[in-house]
Amino acid sequence: MIELRDVHKRLGARQILAGMTLSVPKGMNFVLMGPSGSGKSVTLKHVIGILKPDSGSVQVDGQEVPAMDRSQLMTLRKRMGYLFQNGALINWLTVFANVALPLEEHARLPKGELDDRVHQVLRLVGLDHAAAQFPPSISGGMKLRAGLARALVTNPEYVLYDEPNAGLDPIISRQIHELIARVRDELNVTGLIVTHSKACATECGDRIGILDNGKLGVEGSVDEMLRSDHPLARAFLRGGVD
Amino acid sequence: MNPLAHIGSFALQRADRAGYVCDLLVRTAMYLPRVRRRWRFLLDTAYNAGVRTLPVTMVVAAFAGAILAMQTGIELRRFGDTAVLGTITALSMCREMGPFITGVILAATVGSSMAAELGTMTVSDEVAALEVMSVDPVDYLVLPRVVALAIMCPIITVLSDLIGIYGGSVVAEFNLGVSPTLYWVSAKEALTSSGMLLPKEVYVGLLKSLIFGVAIATVSCAAGLRAAGGALGVGLAVQAAVRNSVILIIVLGFIITWFFYFLAG
Numbered sequence: 001m002i003e004l005r006d007v008h009k010r011l012g013a014r015q016i017l018a019g020m021t022l023s024v025p026k027g028m029n030f031v032l033m034g035p036s037g038s039g040k041s042v043t044l045k046h047v048i049g050i051l052k053p054d055s056g057s058v059q060v061d062g063q064e065v066p067a068m069d070r071s072q073l074m075t076l077r078k079r080m081g082y083l084f085q086n087g088a089l090i091n092w093l094t095v096f097a098n099v100a101l102p103l104e105e106h107a108r109l110p111k112g113e114l115d116d117r118v119h120q121v122l123r124l125v126g127l128d129h130a131a132a133q134f135p136p137s138i139s140g141g142m143k144l145r146a147g148l149a150r151a152l153v154t155n156p157e158y159v160l161y162d163e164p165n166a167g168l169d170p171i172i173s174r175q176i177h178e179l180i181a182r183v184r185d186e187l188n189v190t191g192l193i194v195t196h197s198k199a200c201a202t203e204c205g206d207r208i209g210i211l212d213n214g215k216l217g218v219e220g221s222v223d224e225m226l227r228s229d230h231p232l233a234r235a236f237l238r239g240g241v242d
Numbered sequence: 243m244n245p246l247a248h249i250g251s252f253a254l255q256r257a258d259r260a261g262y263v264c265d266l267l268v269r270t271a272m273y274l275p276r277v278r279r280r281w282r283f284l285l286d287t288a289y290n291a292g293v294r295t296l297p298v299t300m301v302v303a304a305f306a307g308a309i310l311a312m313q314t315g316i317e318l319r320r321f322g323d324t325a326v327l328g329t330i331t332a333l334s335m336c337r338e339m340g341p342f343i344t345g346v347i348l349a350a351t352v353g354s355s356m357a358a359e360l361g362t363m364t365v366s367d368e369v370a371a372l373e374v375m376s377v378d379p380v381d382y383l384v385l386p387r388v389v390a391l392a393i394m395c396p397i398i399t400v401l402s403d404l405i406g407i408y409g410g411s412v413v414a415e416f417n418l419g420v421s422p423t424l425y426w427v428s429a430k431e432a433l434t435s436s437g438m439l440l441p442k443e444v445y446v447g448l449l450k451s452l453i454f455g456v457a458i459a460t461v462s463c464a465a466g467l468r469a470a471g472g473a474l475g476v477g478l479a480v481q482a483a484v485r486n487s488v489i490l491i492i493v494l495g496f497i498i499t500w501f502f503y504f505l506a507g
Contacts, residue, residue, distance in 0.1 A: 050370060077376045082374040089368070090371075105376070105382075147371075
């Protein structure tokens with residue numbers, strides 16, 4: 001379970017998070033929405049320990065993330081995957097080598113076993129045919145799917161998705177949403193998804209929270225949020241922001 | 243802003259950057275035992291550094307040696323002592339000019355490219371991606387680059403020393419009328435007359451180039467890893483990498499020469 005309690009964070013002159021409280025139960029996809037610059041990605045970076053809060057608590061399975069030393073953070077991160085907006089693939093490595101990277105660095109698997117595991121996740125995201133290609137020669141959607149394969153290759157319990165459909169056309173976006181939902185259903189992975197997209201929120205989310213002034217302004221299940229008369233819910237889920 | 247506050251903030255910023263470079267160097271040194279895991283990337287980087295810099299370094303070294311021989315030879319001829327031209331050119335190239343030329347060219351070509359590569363990776367979240375995969379960017383990105391330049395800088399320096407001495411010999415023969423045999427015999431004597439395996443000038447020069455290689459790679463990687471703000475930030479990182487590397491080459495060159503010729507005797 002991911003839990004943030006009364007988290008405050010200031011970056012430079014701006015107060016980004018101001019009393020952020022959030023709870024993501026296991027096996028669920030929680031969608032975090034909000035205007036640009038409202039602190040969605042900052043929230044993800046707190047969960048994975050890239051940023052530390054000025055005050056408040058960030059816990060994963062009861063362990064306080066900001067209090068972790070480097071080796072504890074490394075252990076935590078091995079249980080987590082992170083999908084960046086553009087996939088954040090290493091440009092000079094092939095898609096296969098990118099996906100294999102976390103296993104080569106940590107898992108010490110025999111070569112055959114490592115290859116099988118990488119091809120297995122590449123098949124899951126529909127990218128086995130592009131294993132030998134380099135990131136500059138594949139499309140944005142393929143980069144995202146490769147990034148997701150890399151996030152999943154270590155069998156994580158949690159995956160954090162940062163704008164998983166930014167800049168993609170509706171067809172590719174839908175494929176990514178279906179993939180995120182499959183990851184939850186078939187692999188029982190807990191997801192925290194940051195997005196602006198109503199389609200993403202409704203197609204792959206279980207619960208939706210919308211940030212307002214550094215904390216959750218409104219939160220509920222997808223159905224509750226779609227029916228809600230809260231101005232934020234109306235603006236993001238019924239106002240056609242997609 | 244109050245001028246004093248401005249100076250204070252500027253000094254703090256510089257101290258912060260210098261501290262980051264020192265921290266990066268220490269962390270890189272701590273990963274040295276793992277360098278064998280990075281051998282492929284290390285060889286790639288070393289090969290690229292050699293291929294990219296060798297032609298330019300050779301041209302610059304040849305002309306630097308020629309200029310050195312010409313300037314020294316003009317004065318020596320007035321005293322009728324051109325017989326020592328080979329000695330002076332060989333020692334100056336090995337002690338100072340060879341490492342300096344190689345360092346500056348490596349900073350401008352390889353250092354700038356390291357800062358650009360790492361800067362682009364930083365602003366496009368690739369470095370953050372390594373961190374969330376529990377892969378330390380210092381181990382994965384910085385270590386092979388620092389070791390590659392620490393190996394390549396002395397190798398390229400030896401070649402530029404030789405080419406520089408050769409450039410000097412051409413000027414000595416055609417402009418100053420010094421016989422090639424005399425020039426090369428005096429140069430060879432200068433470089434072999436020590437009781438040690440190598441004369442002091444050669445090993446001081448090689449030590450300098452090793453330190454320059456480490457400094458250029460560390461400063462350039464630090465600039466890249468601290469890049470922020472998209473393409474503009476990458477451009478500023480490249481600028482900072484070359485500027486700081488050249489300053490360091492000059493300052494470290496002075497300190498090493500002072501240490502070996504004035505402090506240690």
